[in-house]
Amino acid sequence: MLGWPYWKKNSSWRIALEKFHDALIIGSGMAGLRAAVELAQETSVAVVSKVFPTRSHSGAAQGGITAALGNEEEDHWEWHMFDTVKGSDYLADQDAVEIMVRDAPRAILELEHMGVPFSRNHRGLIAQRAFGGHTRDFGKAPVKRACYASDRTGRVIVDTLYEQCLKMGVVFYPEFLLLDLIFQKQRCVGAWLLDISRGEALRVWAKSVLIATGGAGRLFRTTSNCFGNTGDGLAVVLCHGIPLQDMEFVQFHPTGLRGVGILLSEAARGEGGVLRNGLGERFMARYAPQILDLAPRDIVSRAILKEIREGRGVEGQPYVHLDLTGLGEKRIKERLWEVASFARIYGGVDASLEPIPVEPTCHYFMGGIPTDPDGRVLGDGKQSPVQGLFAAGECACVSVHGANRLGCNSLLDLVVFGRRAAKAMAECIKEAPDLPPQDMGEPHKPERLQKLLQARGPETVPGIRQDLQGLLMDHCSVFRDEKGLLAALEGVLELQQRFTRLGLGGGGRSFDLEVVEALELEHMLVVARVVVESALCRKESRGAHFREDHPQRNDALFLKHTLVFYDGQEVRIDWKPVKITRFPPKERTY
């Protein structure tokens, strides 16, 4: 006897239909769920996700979420704003940053009211800790600004938001993949989805659509990102003639576990952990004498690689040490339980006794779909909103992170702009035209799905994907130059060609992961192409984008956002000015 007397005799238990909703949210990370909670108060909302909602990538966020609550020590939104702008290497739009940091305390308290189990200080208030680049008094010394729940902040917020959605009756389509957006008369009116568990396409009509599909860290060989972060939303939007903004800015997190890239949160340094090179030196003193290990990520990542290049890696190997041994077992257990467990399980290291081997790992995309501060997607990247289409979260670029994001500002971005987008969607729904009548007949499946199901060429998905990840890692990661970027571009073009000769097993059935990965790979190729092309155009170094052939920041020529368009063949670059309100650009030192 096998032990599984139960299985579904017939996998078509869900009936294929067209669906109709007022609001359709693609992505159930923190941005999508926050928006859903807001919309559910007013209207019928559905959330689509490649994975069951609580399995979304936001759940992996460990360290915290920023707000100048001042629960531990004096803090002000102006300080938070200054840090964010300086951290961004002055590329963030300061009007958007101001909206975010001023709204931050409200947003955090609201999460607490929903039930998020934040860690507490002895006064019973939400506890806060130090994180990279967060300072008091406009850069003077580190400040405790990150609100946290041990080191599982992301997961408990996602769980809480999902649970709020359950309470409010939000409709979920878990394990459905966005295939394409549907436009009618320049207006976004819905989406095509692939029902992964049935291998069938589904058409959903909606009066407004939010893209909240997260980042694309999987473009790189070493990454902290989940398997699904393949830039789907970015690619789909781009292929409808809408530009992406600032795509050259890809953040590498300094402390990925060596070899696997799994993230060891910056909270580890916030709690007092230090980085050491092969000589045991606390080398950050050379690169950021004032705030040392709590310097922003771009600076620390470059510092680590510089130490390695100059022969000071541990045992001559390409890694350094994250040393938590000074923290004591109790503090580690209380505040860094997950970090210690990752080190133990995947690195074989007891963090309270030995240092942990780390290397930079691809972590976050600062660029994305250009939006205004209310999440409206800008069709020209500058000012014309696309009717019915919104974006929020890591896939969007309101531009609060500019050229480099500070730790814990992403989660804040998600809840602040997720909510704002939802409010704008509610307005949009009120004036939207009626949805089409219910009996539209059997819809034709989207062509790209049909094509993939019939693909019988010699190329394979893993083959192309592996080459792509290697290409970007080698030529387009922490250090870049023109020669390497040109090689990357040539390589990506060749891989796009190879993709046309793909061959699949022709499953098209339940949980056909080969088809899913082929669709994702198609997205990855497009996104990789625009990342490289954007990086080629920016002949300066700023934040995470470091050009060895142009090592200085050049405000005269490049204090501007990149917009990249793609027509299916050619890439076109455009620019737009940065909004500067309070803090004029200065040299960035820590």
Added chain:
Amino acid sequence: MLVTLRVFRLDPTRESEPHYDEFSMEAKPWERILDCLNRVRWEQDPSLAFRSSCGHGICGSDGMLINGVCGLACQRLVKEYPEGLITLEPLPNFQVIRDLVVDLDPFYQKYEKVKPYLITGEQAPERERLQSPSEREVYDEAIRCILCACCTAACPITPKQSEFLGPAALLRAFRYLFDSRDQASRERMEILDREQGIWGCKGHGLCTRVCPKEIDVRKWLGRTKKRLHDARIAAGSQQELSTDTGGQGPA
């Protein structure tokens, strides 16, 4: 080292009986079982179906039976199986959708039944609701739960009593029942005070043994039982709950 995965295969739309396929490969000792499964799919048989997302034990997607023990494929390393033969099967007590993918809808439905959200009577205050570190500490371990369903799949009660809420849902119930900010203790205890609820738990402790996040599930379910028991006594009745002992407010 040479690793052989013996994998449960079934496509219920095409077959009436499952079978096992064997896949061998050279693997490094510190590779995850999930890495091996991915390599099967990428190098040998693209039709193999399983779930995964984060790859490091935080999302809860890849619960399965690994050599007969419920666990996460991304948390088990090859070196833990020196004999090199690893049998992978879907989580028991759930219907198989395909290969290692099971239908978790019933699991999620039970989780929804315990009202997994903070319930408070009054208008939210201006600042945060206060909670002392020790009040927060009570459920610190419980919020590590990632809903991977390993505990519930391992629980010996479920096969006998399909309505039993199971350890994961009961743990979530504990988390809210013991949150000092919550004010629905009574409502929550009514949901739990039945054989399909907390009393279905007979303290076997398999949940605790398999939990990938090292949560002492049995202990926290025990705490819940005691809370219900005390509430009954306070109400002066062995039969029925009629008092509200929760929601004492901020310390």
